[in-house]
Amino acid sequence: MDSSRREFLQLAGIAALAAGAGVAGEAEADQGSAAPAPDAIPMRPFGKTGVKVSALGIGGFHIGAPKDEQVGIRIIQEALDAGINFLDNAWDYNKGRSEEIMGKALQGGRRDKAFLMTKVCTHGRGKDVAMKQLEDSLRRLQTDHLDLWQIHEVVYANDPELHFKKGGVVEALELAKKQGKVRFVGFTGHKHPDLHLEMLRHGFPFDAVQMPLNVFDGTFRSFEQRVLPEVLRRKMAPLGMKSLSGNAEPVKKGVVTPQEAIRYAMSLPVAVTISGIDSPEVLQQNLAIARGFKPMTKEEMAALRNRVAPLAADGRFELFKTSMQFDGNEGREQHGFPPQGQLG
Template structure:
């Protein structure tokens, strides 16, 4: 490959000459031999949108034409009464589907074809937001999603997470190359710091040569459009991250009907994210394990409708079967939010069972912490803890 130009910090290569050796060469070779023309088109569209977003931010307005380009506009049928609603992704000018596909559950079925089909049918139905993380099922979730998106990358708003858990910028950038290779793409729409759940995480992430510097570098290199962070433990940790004043584009947090009565992200973090005009991303709408549904405390429709009725850009939902996908589509198509009165009544109904956190164990225990983070913070892997 031969470099022929430089645009907004991104190398532009052309076939016919040998590319200099570099980390991530395997991904580059794959792109060169299999998807050169398509990825060149994707890169141009990405750079165009990035430029538009920068101009828009400086003017404080959003051209309506921007909503008609890129993955944010997929499914022009969004005007149909039965379409999946599209919502603004913070102040970026991009729109995303009101419901998204969770990456962890994509890697759960033994047959990867199930995950591929879920992703592709979700895209066909108008869901464009795709969640993932570098460490989900040791990379398997990213690999499955990469196969599913190989010939339809432009239809997806693709997000994955970096799992440094206190390690430095160099580890983060290596993980980014791993994710790009597995996902079979040359850029991410959103790259987020995964699992801000340990008390010293904000300090570690913002230290010199920490992961936050990697977010900035990845954006500068054109490998990432937007950046953010995630966590499910305590609102204080999210607020500590925000106090640093870094220009995150998105913040992901657990938002469900039980959250309103126990260490509430809805009451404490969501308003601050909205004030800063960042994109709020909701997760764990069914409490992470659907236990309250299994026990008859709430129905799937009540739980998911409540989460989607909050002022969020997208509610990310785990889908490990086509049946769950169809169930979610039935709720999301032509979605009409609950009224404030309906939401308040549902919160009040479940409050006696919500106040002690029994349906949000991700806040009060280490049951949901991943092994990558456990290792970096000196805790034993899942399955080896006593008691």
């Protein structure tokens, strides 16, 4: 592909996204000369790093949900064997249990098959706390390095200021990269596009940015419309989460099917759509969607957005934006709020 054609596609992709169109097909098409198997999980560029990741990823929180840790281990190992390589996690998920289970699942030579990500949960505390958490995560995950280390839950108004202050967590990202314990760095959040844009305004060279991307987000406080184009412009890797709105309520209420919701999210120009999977049955459902994935057309995406727009308008299916229901206890504590379950 010549440079003028590549530039045209990049600009056209960003413009199309601003209008709500999905251009994931372009990202998948430009993968090199070797044609993937028809039922393979598509691989996509991880920003400008030269690395490729699976279009579908495994969320870390749900891995620690089943009482039997063997369920989580089985999900991870079956996902890796099926061609999913992107694994999400966080230092505080299930009080470290999610990382421990993932670490066990990656033994026996599977670590090399994984693009392993976890998140640092300082929530305003400084570099020293962050580096201690990194050592905790490496120990639990039974590895000597992470492929991606991200600042978790940028959801409070003063978070960008706290993260970028002298001695803050951003300095830990730089140090961990310099020490070779982390390949790439980024940040995550689910509350408001303004917070993501404020993080980006600092000009720090993040490799990845994680955000909620689903059909309801398409028309309500939209990360798709406001943040995703900016991340693409900076050639960072966009990571989508909450494709089923975090708790699958739209599916339970019959508003959308899992296939519609996940296909919409995967049809956006993202590196990966991270999906919470708490059973082998859900894994097989999602694998069926991802194998040989064909993106929705922009007309199909617009029709689905328009169909759910009346229900998206009040945020009822994205309570992580409009309430504290999805905010983790670690962050609540650092910002002076009571933990979940003590709000009465």
